[in-house]
Amino acid sequence: MKRQKESVLVLYNHTGSDEYAALRNIDRSSLGFTPKYDIHVATDAEEYEAIVEGLKTEGFSARAVNIRDDLQKLNRLLKVNPPDAVFNLVEHWRDDPRLEEAVAGFFELHGVPFTGAPPFTLGLCRRKGVTKQILLQNGVATPRYLVQHSARVARRHGLRYPLIVKPARQDASYGVTEKSVVRDYQGLVTQIESVIEGFAPPVLVEEFLSGVELHVSILGNDPPEALPIVEFDFSELPSSHPPVITYDVKWSPLSLAYHRVHTFCPARIPDRIQERVRDLALRAYSATCCRDYARVDIRLDEEGEPHVLEVNPNPNLTEGVSFMESAEVNGLSFSQTLKEIVNLALKRAR
Numbered sequence: 001m002k003r004q005k006e007s008v009l010v011l012y013n014h015t016g017s018d019e020y021a022a023l024r025n026i027d028r029s030s031l032g033f034t035p036k037y038d039i040h041v042a043t044d045a046e047e048y049e050a051i052v053e054g055l056k057t058e059g060f061s062a063r064a065v066n067i068r069d070d071l072q073k074l075n076r077l078l079k080v081n082p083p084d085a086v087f088n089l090v091e092h093w094r095d096d097p098r099l100e101e102a103v104a105g106f107f108e109l110h111g112v113p114f115t116g117a118p119p120f121t122l123g124l125c126r127r128k129g130v131t132k133q134i135l136l137q138n139g140v141a142t143p144r145y146l147v148q149h150s151a152r153v154a155r156r157h158g159l160r161y162p163l164i165v166k167p168a169r170q171d172a173s174y175g176v177t178e179k180s181v182v183r184d185y186q187g188l189v190t191q192i193e194s195v196i197e198g199f200a201p202p203v204l205v206e207e208f209l210s211g212v213e214l215h216v217s218i219l220g221n222d223p224p225e226a227l228p229i230v231e232f233d234f235s236e237l238p239s240s241h242p243p244v245i246t247y248d249v250k251w252s253p254l255s256l257a258y259h260r261v262h263t264f265c266p267a268r269i270p271d272r273i274q275e276r277v278r279d280l281a282l283r284a285y286s287a288t289c290c291r292d293y294a295r296v297d298i299r300l301d302e303e304g305e306p307h308v309l310e311v312n313p314n315p316n317l318t319e320g321v322s323f324m325e326s327a328e329v330n331g332l333s334f335s336q337t338l339k340e341i342v343n344l345a346l347k348r349a350r
Contacts, residue, residue, distance in 0.1 A: 005061040008342055009083035010052050011074075013067050013090045013103070018043045023253060031254060036262075039253035047318050051087065054335035060342065062087075069094050074103075078110040085345045086114040087338075088314065097126065098169070113349040115341050117313030121289045125311050128168045128204045131288060138287035140280060141307045143299075145206035151192040155185050159207050164244065165191040168204040171312065173247045175199050178257075181208050181242035209307060211300025213245065214267055216281035217315070217326040219293050219337070221344060224285055226278040227326035231267035236260040263322070265329045269300075277306045284308045292344045295323055 020043045028035055042050070048064040055062035067074045067090070078086075086107055093099035101122040107114040117125075125131055129147040136142060144159055147168055162183045167175040175195055182188045188205065195203045215230040234243035237260045248255040267274065281296035288311045295315035298306045315323050319334050327337040 005059060006085070006346065007083040008055050008060045008062040008085050008087055009077060010048055010055070010062060010064040010087040011067060011077075011090055012044070012048050012064065013069060013093065014044050015068055015095075018045065020044070026254065033256050033259070035253070036259040037253065041253055042318065048089065050319065050334075051089075051317065051338060054338045055087070055342065057335040058339040060339075074106065078107070078112050082110065082112050084113070085342055085349065086112055087342060088114045088116050091314075097171070098123075100126070113345040115314075115345045116292050117290055117294070121291065121313050124288055125313050126169055126171060128310065129202065131311060134287055135284055135308055135311075138283065140284050140287055141305065143206040143209055143307050143309070145204060148192055148203045148205055149201040151189050151196065153188065153192065153205075157205075159205065162208040162242075163188060163205050164208040165195055165203060165205050167195055167199040168202040170199060171310075172316075173245055173250045176244065176246045177248070178241050178246060180246070181244060208242075208244075209299040209301045211302060211304060212267070212269060213243070213309075214269075214277055214298045214300070214306070215322040215326070216277060216296045216298060217293070217323040218281060218285045218290070218296065219327070219340060221291060224282060224290075226281055227323075228265050228329040229267040229269075229274055229277060230322045230326055231264045231269065233262045233264060234260075236262070263325065265325050273300070273304055273306070280306050280308060284311050288313075293323065293341055 020041050023040055026039055028039060052062045052064045065077060088104060088107065090103045091097060091100050093103055101119040104114065104122055105119040108119065132142045132145055146157060146159065162181050164181050165188065166180055175198060179191060182191050192203050213232040217227040218224050219227060232245065237243065237257060241257055246257060249257045249261045252258050277298055281298060284296050285294055290311065290313050295312040297309040297312065299309055300306055317323060324334060324337060
């Protein structure tokens with residue numbers, strides 16, 4: 001008797017227009033600079049369909065569904081004909097990223113296994129100040145910091161310049177710009193005010209480390225495995241742009257900065273430092289109760305000591321980005337990586 005394929009529901013939540021679809025009409029020659037990378041990047045729908053096709057390649061019965069902030073639709077999907085597993089790609093609800101954890105909790109209430117982090121971790125890692133407290137309590141180094149609810153900050157705040165200022169409850173580099181790194185008190189106050197105006201408090205202020213920036217992707221649970229490390233090269237950025245991953249560097253193909261930051265995997269750092277970086281990332285993964293897969297962002301200080309900047313549960317799985325770049329260097333194809341993630345969720349159900 002032929003074994004029935006296990007069903008995977010790839011769930012995402014997208015409303016409104018897709019900004020990347022509009023890029024199809026942009027002429028490269030109109031940018032004013034020579035782009036290194038393609039500006040016609042995949043739309044959200046194309047990325048989700050690529051995941052569906054990858055899962056089908058690995059023998060699953062898969063389909064993608066956009067739930068469009070419709071709770072009744074989500075309830076029907078999970079109750080009427082529940083899948084064997086949900087591939088959870090939902091990052092917000094009603095444009096509120098703080099409700100990401102509530103959607104994962106909804107999966108748990110229905111008893112449907114889902115990929116990635118549990119609600120606790122999704123909620124924790126969006127609260128950067130609390131995350132840093134937990135990291136420090138578990139002996140995981142992270143840059144010294146303040147959490148500000150207003151721009152009224154003491155001149156003697158105890159941190160060393162330069163500092164980086166960013167929203168304390170956003171991810172994906174939202175709110176990080178060329179102006180985020182400040183070198184004096186007036187710049188600090190001005191940037192805190194700017195973040196409060198654009199994103200509301202709280203605001204995270206932390207010491208900006210001068211060393212190499214690294215991404216450590218982690219796959220698995222018992223035990224988790226640190227994949228080959230990705231190193232970021234900022235050497236081609238204009239002198240006016242600090243060596244930092246801003247929103248434009250990460251997401252804006254029409255910006256110069258997007259095309260001037262490059263990656264190397266494996267990282268070009270000594271083996272002894274790579275070992276310390278992997279160990280630190282795994283301890284951060286454990287301390288924040290991550291599950292299945294995550295990415296830990298790390299930066300070296302001027303002495304070469306690693307510090308955790310952020311822990312990112314359920315990171316971007318687009319082909320070519322940090323997580324999938326690391327997986328490929330580790331010998332896993334795009335579809336094989338997806339299969340590993342789904343199997344971790346299915347294992348919990350069994």
